[in-house]
Amino acid sequence: MRIRAIYPIARADFLERVRRYSFLVTLLFAVYLGYAAATGKIALRLGNYRGVYTSAWIGANMAMVASCFITLVGFYVVKNAIDRDRVTRVGEILAATPLTRPVYLLGKWLSNSTVLGVQVAVLGLASIVMQFVVAEDPHIDLWALLAPFLLLALPAVMVTGAIALLFEALPILRGGIGNVLWVFAWAFGIALAPLTDHAWLDFTGLFATMVSITRAASAAIPDYNGEFALQTDFTRPAVVATRLRWPGIQWGLPQVLLRLEWVGVALAFVLLVAPFFDRFDPARSRGRPRVRRRSRRESPETATTFASPTSASVQPSRSYAPARLSPLGGARSWGLYRMFAAELRLALKGYRWWWYALVGGLLVAQCAAPLEISRGPLLTAAWIWPILLWSAMGAREARHGTGQLIFSAPRVLLRQLPAGWFVGVLIAVATGGGVAVRLLLARNFAGLLGWCAGALFIPTLALALGVWTASSRPFEGLYTGLWYTGPLNRIPGFDFTGAASGQGTIKYACLYLLLTLVLLASAFLGRRRQLLHA
Amino acid sequence: MELIIEGVSKLYRGMVWGLRRFSLPLGPGVLGLLGPNGAGKSTLMRILATVTRPTEGRALWNGTDVVKSPDILRFTLGYLPQDFGVYPNLTAMEFLEYLAAVKGVEAAAARKRIVELLELVNLTDAARRPLGGYSGGMRQRVGVAQALLNDPQLLIVDEPTAGLDPEERVRFRNLLSELSGERIVILSTHIVSDVEAVATSIALIDHGELVVHSAPESLLQSVSGRVWEVVVPSLELSALRQRYQVSSTAHRSDGVHARVVADHAPVSDARPLEPSLEDAYLSALGAHRGQAAPSGGPA
Numbered sequence: 037m038r039i040r041a042i043y044p045i046a047r048a049d050f051l052e053r054v055r056r057y058s059f060l061v062t063l064l065f066a067v068y069l070g071y072a073a074a075t076g077k078i079a080l081r082l083g084n085y086r087g088v089y090t091s092a093w094i095g096a097n098m099a100m101v102a103s104c105f106i107t108l109v110g111f112y113v114v115k116n117a118i119d120r121d122r123v124t125r126v127g128e129i130l131a132a133t134p135l136t137r138p139v140y141l142l143g144k145w146l147s148n149s150t151v152l153g154v155q156v157a158v159l160g161l162a163s164i165v166m167q168f169v170v171a172e173d174p175h176i177d178l179w180a181l182l183a184p185f186l187l188l189a190l191p192a193v194m195v196t197g198a199i200a201l202l203f204e205a206l207p208i209l210r211g212g213i214g215n216v217l218w219v220f221a222w223a224f225g226i227a228l229a230p231l232t233d234h235a236w237l238d239f240t241g242l243f244a245t246m247v248s249i250t251r252a253a254s255a256a257i258p259d260y261n262g263e264f265a266l267q268t269d270f271t272r273p274a275v276v277a278t279r280l281r282w283p284g285i286q287w288g289l290p291q292v293l294l295r296l297e298w299v300g301v302a303l304a305f306v307l308l309v310a311p312f313f314d315r316f317d318p319a320r321s322r323g324r325p326r327v328r329r330r331s332r333r334e335s336p337e338t339a340t341t342f343a344s345p346t347s348a349s350v351q352p353s354r355s356y357a358p359a360r361l362s363p364l365g366g367a368r369s370w371g372l373y374r375m376f377a378a379e380l381r382l383a384l385k386g387y388r389w390w391w392y393a394l395v396g397g398l399l400v401a402q403c404a405a406p407l408e409i410s411r412g413p414l415l416t417a418a419w420i421w422p423i424l425l426w427s428a429m430g431a432r433e434a435r436h437g438t439g440q441l442i443f444s445a446p447r448v449l450l451r452q453l454p455a456g457w458f459v460g461v462l463i464a465v466a467t468g469g470g471v472a473v474r475l476l477l478a479r480n481f482a483g484l485l486g487w488c489a490g491a492l493f494i495p496t497l498a499l500a501l502g503v504w505t506a507s508s509r510p511f512e513g514l515y516t517g518l519w520y521t522g523p524l525n526r527i528p529g530f531d532f533t534g535a536a537s538g539q540g541t542i543k544y545a546c547l548y549l550l551l552t553l554v555l556l557a558s559a560f561l562g563r564r565r566q567l568l569h570a
Numbered sequence: 571m572e573l574i575i576e577g578v579s580k581l582y583r584g585m586v587w588g589l590r591r592f593s594l595p596l597g598p599g600v601l602g603l604l605g606p607n608g609a610g611k612s613t614l615m616r617i618l619a620t621v622t623r624p625t626e627g628r629a630l631w632n633g634t635d636v637v638k639s640p641d642i643l644r645f646t647l648g649y650l651p652q653d654f655g656v657y658p659n660l661t662a663m664e665f666l667e668y669l670a671a672v673k674g675v676e677a678a679a680a681r682k683r684i685v686e687l688l689e690l691v692n693l694t695d696a697a698r699r700p701l702g703g704y705s706g707g708m709r710q711r712v713g714v715a716q717a718l719l720n721d722p723q724l725l726i727v728d729e730p731t732a733g734l735d736p737e738e739r740v741r742f743r744n745l746l747s748e749l750s751g752e753r754i755v756i757l758s759t760h761i762v763s764d765v766e767a768v769a770t771s772i773a774l775i776d777h778g779e780l781v782v783h784s785a786p787e788s789l790l791q792s793v794s795g796r797v798w799e800v801v802v803p804s805l806e807l808s809a810l811r812q813r814y815q816v817s818s819t820a821h822r823s824d825g826v827h828a829r830v831v832a833d834h835a836p837v838s839d840a841r842p843l844e845p846s847l848e849d850a851y852l853s854a855l856g857a858h859r860g861q862a863a864p865s866g867g868p869a
Contacts, residue, residue, distance in 0.1 A: 364721040378671035386659035437655025446644035
């Protein structure tokens with residue numbers, strides 16, 4: 037195994053990434069996280085309390101923000117290391133070299149970890165700035181401030197980098213299914229240690245921090261009720277427990293080993309995934325579309341070569357057959373309906389009968405179940421099911437490289453983009469239509485307005501993100517997170533279906549409709565920009 | 571029908587000029603666009619296809635500036651980019667139907683046209699297979715078919731024969747010749763023989779600038795009497811290359827037969843040859859770069 041190749045692979049991958057515009061965006065995200073943590077918008081809270089902003093508290097606070105949020109979002113940032121080599125076809129060149137799978141994957145993992153590590157480092161710097169700015173405790177203890185980044189956040193992002201590779205290497209997780217699944221895997225991963233009370237299952241370090249802080253809080257705050265959370269709260273400032281000057285986690289060998297365990301887990305992931313990595317061999321990829329049985333026996337080339345054994349000397353080659361094309365004359369059709377039908381067929385192509393069967397089943401259930409069940413769990417399920425269909429909107433041209441073919445056609449902005457959007461809306465209507473009918477029959481017009489806002493908001497969000505990012509992943513990640521927070525956990529404001537909004541249904545519906553308008557305008561502007569500045 | 575390119579330039583990030591003050595008037599026929607890698611051919615093609623906006627200059631299609639009003643040209647444009655993708659889950663038939671809808675071709679006319687085009691590019695048998703299973707050459711033929719979907723008045727094809735087997739290449743060249751009568755065809759390629767076979771005019775481009783635009787005959791005339799066959803031992807080939815522009819070589823039992831472009835016979839027993847377009851191309855390019863073959867005496 038040519039171990040020395042790991043570094044050049046990691047370096048090339050890292051440089052290619054940091055020179056992309058998207059890296060700047062991810063850095064800005066890290067800066068925003070730092071700002072949100074420094075201003076108390078995302079903070080470690082003990083019910084209504086928090087500890088004094090000592091170096092240890094600030095370091096742990098920022099490191100937990102990094103550990104929890106960068107692992108969630110960073111997964112989508114780095115889940116393209118192998119894919120980029122596939123798309124750029126550099127992979128085929130690498131595949132023809134003596135490079136082994138483990139070495140290649142280790143290089144990519146190192147790059148993934150470095151990219152995410154840079155974001156952790158941004159938050160590390162922000163924590164130093166924060167202690168100066170907040171100035172609750174003038175004494176700066178650099179080890180207490182930075183150890184959480186080094187020992188809590190870094191192993192967590194290393195695991196994230198490895199899991200991103202795992203998802204890329206396994207064909208079934210490579211696409212949108214993997215992007216959706218990650219939100220659940222991440223939530224499960226964070227909850228695992230507190231639920232089981234096993235420190236060795238604590239991949240983010242949140243549990244270790246919680247155990248240490250709650251112990252100190254119980255001793256320092258008389259009415260402390262044991263609550264602990266990394267909380268996003270923009271309205272309710274925490275009360276400073278002045279007696280709680282938490283000194284930080286006491287890093288003995290067992291604690292350090294528990295964190296190094298995750299570096300080992302990450303390495304194990306990378307090495308375990310190696311045998312599943314197809315090494316850019318298209319024949320091993322399961323991502324290729326199904327081919328009919330009759331055609332499968334034929335190679336692509338043999339299927340179209342002339343079957344006749346007649347030699348060219350006996351029969352003139354077809355090379356010299358004249359081209360006969362009927363003139364089109366004025367046979368033009370600029371109606372939106374035809375474009376809509378074409379977009380609809382494109383969107384639905386490749387989905388099998390069971391996909392439609394489940395949509396049908398959910399629709400029937402929406403009509404048959406009590407209205408609250410229909411609006412709640414059933415609509416929630418119905419509007420996550422077509423996520424991969426929506427996530428292709430706006431990004432399909434970039435993903436498949438058909439942009440130049442389509443964007444050189446006339447009236448793209450006024451036909452193709454609206455048609456694609458209508459298809460997205462139609463899918464939302466078709467999958468959640470049972471609820472709309474029920475709300476109408478129940479004369480629940482506020483609920484119906486909320487439903488309409490949701491049906492318009494989802495495809496518009498998909499279209500806007502697809503157009504601006506040229507990728508399906510941002511929508512898949514963001515929408516799944518929003519869906520998890522809102523409809524699934526029924527948090528008003530985040531629930532774009534309106535089911536959990538109670539008295540605020542109309543208010544939130546109007547907000548989502550307004551947001552939809554803004555997103556729609558941005559999608560049009562984005563596509564216009566693509567047409568003008570391709 | 572005319573396409574006039576007036577002072578078109580394209581400045582990329584990092585102050586790299588892809589094209590500089592490029593001007594060219596075009597009428598019906600096939601324009602062969604020749605030039606080395608990075609010369610600016612694809613940039614010019616993308617600008618003319620309204621996919622990229624030039625930094626300065628304009629392109630007039632029948633008097634209308636297509637930079638300002640791209641849709642005027644897009645109605646009658648067929649474009650085959652150098653690199654393009656397909657939707658892997660669609661069959662060739664479905665993909666062409668989709669693009670016909672995008673291009674606004676009426677449904678019934680589109681169906682008839684697609685059947686003809688698939689026959690033309692020899693994909694009828696594979697028309698109902700998903701494109702994801704196609705070979706590179708087959709995808710290229712799908713690309714050729716889509717460029718002809720809307721019966722274009724202006725057909726822009728960038729490296730169209732890349733990946734095609736020799737027979738398909740010949741078929742495509744014939745097709746271009748037949749299509750060129752009533753329309754403007756712009757063909758960009760590295761393969762000089764493709765241009766030689768079909769072009770009614772040739773534009774040579776280098777470093778984003780137009781080097782020469784002329785009929786193939788005029789270009790050939792420019793090297794008439796300046797192409798020689800020289801036979802040298804293998805060991806002397808390198809020295810010959812350093813002194814003269816050698817356009818091709820072939821090893822024979824009596825030594826290396828080198829095709830040399832020079833004003834005078836390089837050696838006393840040099841045999842004059844009929845010039846080819848490749849000789850003219852290399853000569854013009856060399857002259858433009860100030861590295862034209864020296865016209866010295868016998869070696």
